[in-house]
Amino acid sequence: MSQTRHNWTKQEILDIYNKPLMELLYEAATIHRKNHDPNVVQVSTLLSIKTGGCSEDCGYCPQAARYHTNIEGNDLMTVQQVKAQALRAKSTGSSRVCMGAAWRNVKDGEEFDQVLEMVRTINKLDMEVCCTLGMITENQAQRLAEAGLYAYNHNLDSSEEYYKEVISTRGYQDRLDTIDNVRKTNVTVCSGGIIGMGENVEDRAGMLVALSTLNPQPESTPINALVAVEGTPLEDQKPVSIWEMIRMVATTRIVMPETQVRLSAGRTQMTREGQAMCFFAGANSIFAGDKLLTTPNPDVNEDMEMFKMLGLNPQKPFTKKVQPQTVEAAESQFEALGEKPKWTRPEHTIERNEAAKTKAKLVKN
Ligand code: SAM
Ligand code: DTB
Ligand code: SF4
Numbered sequence: 028m029s030q031t032r033h034n035w036t037k038q039e040i041l042d043i044y045n046k047p048l049m050e051l052l053y054e055a056a057t058i059h060r061k062n063h064d065p066n067v068v069q070v071s072t073l074l075s076i077k078t079g080g081c082s083e084d085c086g087y088c089p090q091a092a093r094y095h096t097n098i099e100g101n102d103l104m105t106v107q108q109v110k111a112q113a114l115r116a117k118s119t120g121s122s123r124v125c126m127g128a129a130w131r132n133v134k135d136g137e138e139f140d141q142v143l144e145m146v147r148t149i150n151k152l153d154m155e156v157c158c159t160l161g162m163i164t165e166n167q168a169q170r171l172a173e174a175g176l177y178a179y180n181h182n183l184d185s186s187e188e189y190y191k192e193v194i195s196t197r198g199y200q201d202r203l204d205t206i207d208n209v210r211k212t213n214v215t216v217c218s219g220g221i222i223g224m225g226e227n228v229e230d231r232a233g234m235l236v237a238l239s240t241l242n243p244q245p246e247s248t249p250i251n252a253l254v255a256v257e258g259t260p261l262e263d264q265k266p267v268s269i270w271e272m273i274r275m276v277a278t279t280r281i282v283m284p285e286t287q288v289r290l291s292a293g294r295t296q297m298t299r300e301g302q303a304m305c306f307f308a309g310a311n312s313i314f315a316g317d318k319l320l321t322t323p324n325p326d327v328n329e330d331m332e333m334f335k336m337l338g339l340n341p342q343k344p345f346t347k348k349v350q351p352q353t354v355e356a357a358e359s360q361f362e363a364l365g366e367k368p369k370w371t372r373p374e375h376t377i378e379r380n381e382a383a384k385t386k387a388k389l390v391k392n
Contacts, residue, residue: 030058030061030284031244031283031284031285032239032282033239033240033241033242033244034240035235035236035239035240035282036236037229037232037233037236040232040235040236040239040278040282041228041229041232043277043278043281043282044228044231044232044274044275044278045228048270048273048274051274051277051278051308052273052277052304052307052308054277054281055276055277055278055280055281055308055309056307056308056309058280058281058284058309059280059284059308059309059311061284062284062285063287063311065306065307065311066338066339066340067311067339067340067341067342067346068306068310068311068312068313068334068339068340068341068342069122069123069247069287069289069311069312069313069341069342069346070120070121070122070123070312070313070315070330070341070342071121071122071123071124071125071155071157071289071312071313071314071315072112072113072116072119072121072123072124072125072314072315072316073125073127073314073316073318073319073320073324074104074109074112074113074116074124074125074126074127075101075127075128075129075318075320075321076103076104076109076126076127076128076142076145077101077102077103077104077128077129077130077138078090078098078099078100078101078129078320078321079092079098079099079100079101079129079321080092080100080129081129081130081131082131082196083131083161083194083196083197084194084195084196084377084380084384085184085193085194085196086192086193086194086224086259086260086261086377086379086380086383087184087193087221087224087253087254087256087259087260087261088259089256089258089259089321089322090129090320090321091259093383093384093387094258094259094260094383094384094387095258095386095387095390095391096256096257096258096259097257097258098321103128103138103141103142104145105141106141106144106145106148109124109126109145109148109149110145110148110149110152112124113148113149113152113154114152116154116315116316117152117154119315119316119327119331120315120327120331120341121154121315121316121341122154122155122341122342122343122344122346123154123155123156123157123177123178123344124149124154124155124156124157125157125158125159125178125180125314126142126145126156126157126158126159126160127158127159127160127180127320128142128158128159128160128161130160130161131161131162131196131197132160132161132162132163132367132368132370133160133161133162133163133164133167133368134367135167135363135364135365135366136363139167139170139363140356142158142160143170143171143174143356144174144356146158146171146174146175146176146353147174147175147353147355147356149175150174150175150176150177150350150351150353151175151353153344153345153350154344155177155178155344155345155350156175156176156177156178157176157177157178157179157180157217158171158176158178158179158180159179159180159181159217161181161205162181162197162201162202162204162205162368162370163179163205163208163209163368164208164364164366164367164368165208165211165212166361166363166364166366167208168208168209168211168212168214169211169212169361170359170361170363171212171214172212172213172214172351173354173359173360173361174353174354175350175351175352175353175354176214176351177214177215177345177348177350177351178214178215178216178217178246178247179209179214179215179216179217180217180218180249181202181205181206181209181216181217181218182202182218182219182220182221182249182251183199183202183203183218183219183220183234183237183238184202184220184221184234185220185221185224185226185230185231185233185234186226186229186230186231186232186233186234186236186237187199187233187237188230188233189224189225189226189227189230189233191373191375191377192225192226192377193224193261193377194377195373195374195375195376195377195380196372196373196374197370197371197372197373198370198371198372198373199237200371201368201370201371203237204368204369204370205368206218206241206245208368210243213351214351215245215246215247215348216241216243216245216246216247217245217246217247217248217249217289218238218241218245218248219238219245219247219248219249219250219251219279219289219291220234220238220249220250220251221251221252221253221292222250222251222252222253222267222271222272222275223252223253223255223264223265223266223267223271223293224253224261224264225261225264231275231278232278235278235279235282235283238279238283239282239283244283244285244286245283245286246285246286246287246347246348247286247287247288247289247312248279248283248286248287248288248289249289249291249292249312250272250275250276250279250288250289250290250291250310251291251292251293252266252267252272252291252292252293252296252297253266253267253292253293254292254293254319254322256321256322258383258386258387259383260377260379260380260382260383261379262383266293266296267293269297269298269301269304272290272293272297272301272305273301273304273305273308276288276290276305276308276309276310277308277309279309280308280309280310281309287311287312287347288309288310288311288312289310289312289313289314290302290305290306290310290312290313291313291314291319292314292319292322292324294313294314294324294325295323295324295325299333299336302333303333303337306337306339311342312342313330315327315330
């Protein structure tokens with residue numbers, strides 16, 4: 028019988044998070060090995076296919092146009108460029124390529140058609156393909172599924188309450204709606220969040236309530252430690268301690284036993300010993316490659332050395348679910364509907380976001 032529960036309460040999750048560490052680790056590791064091979068870690072490579080210039084106000088994000096950060100913006104990559112990067116990722120042991128675009132939402136048209144072609148191309152290399160393109164409609168999710176998409180990443184980021192302190196340009200329900208649209212297809216759901224944005228432990232538990240009560244639960248959940256980037260509203264946040272990361276990973280593992288828990292952004296700040304404890308606590312996926320989307324990540328050779336030291340093996344593609352079939356554009360059953368996802372645009376004011384925007388205007392002028 029599956030141990031997966033979809034009715035976790037915030038108090039239950041808080042009680043788990045706050046357990047004495049040795050008990051928390053033992054419980055998480057026990058659940059981990061019942062559901063996964065503890066010596067296998069899935070490796071994904073991120074590819075920023077369209078960088079910067081985003082219209083949203085996400086307080087953590089260096090790609091939001093309204094803040095002044097030192098990133099180099101780029102238009103949409105070509106299919107050939109993406110193919111070359113995917114082949115490189117495959118040769119260094121990645122089973123998945125995750126393509127990120129600094130978009131609020133997907134718009135039907137040439138650029139989305141190009142992304143669909145990227146999906147087809149990578150799936151044909153026998154790698155899992157993931158996209159994170161912002162909000163999508165059900166029709167757009169169907170078209171991605173038909174192209175051979177394996178996973179769609181759309182994070183809840185935090186609890187519903189704390190989310191309002193970080194993002195004002197779209198609501199929590201909008202995110203849930205996109206996840207719901209993905210769920211209507213064969214594409215797996217990747218959804219998680221960030222710790223270290225100034226939220227409290229209740230918010231971390233609140234995010235895990237929102238994720239674990241989804242039915243089915245997400246197939247993968249990235250746990251990011253905030254990378255505080257200069258110029259963003261969250262630039263002065265103190266780094267989270269490794270103990271908080273370990274507790275968050277372990278709690279995620281306990282409430283979502285079957286999910287692949289990804290130790291995501293923030294690994295450059297973590298020692299190998301710290302990362303090893305996260306793997307013991309149930310993390311079984313990482314992002315590899317010396318860049319996340321715009322910020323640094325450990326070098327892939329260093330990661331492979333760490334794997335060797337810990338006796339970990341990279342997961343083979345399509346271990347958890349069969350490879351989707353790619354339907355060519357000419358044979359597609361779905362036409363572009365030209366619709367936009369409906370979203371609520373809460374547009375309340377977040378003081379620190381406004382301050383970062385004002386500061387950026389002064390620097391840019
Ligand atoms: N634009 C799309 C969207 O917002 O869904 C896709 C890209 S966006 C960069 C994907 C996720 O990266 C965000 O939801 C957030 O959880 C994470 N992220 C962005 N900036 C981060 C940072 N500075 N530190 C940690 N995680 C970050
Ligand atoms: C996720 O949860 N983390 C990744 C991926 N999904 C797209 C992105 C992390 C981005 C960190 C900041 C940057 O490099 O720009
Ligand atoms: Fe845009 Fe995504 Fe960054 Fe938000 S997280 S500003 S939507 S790129």
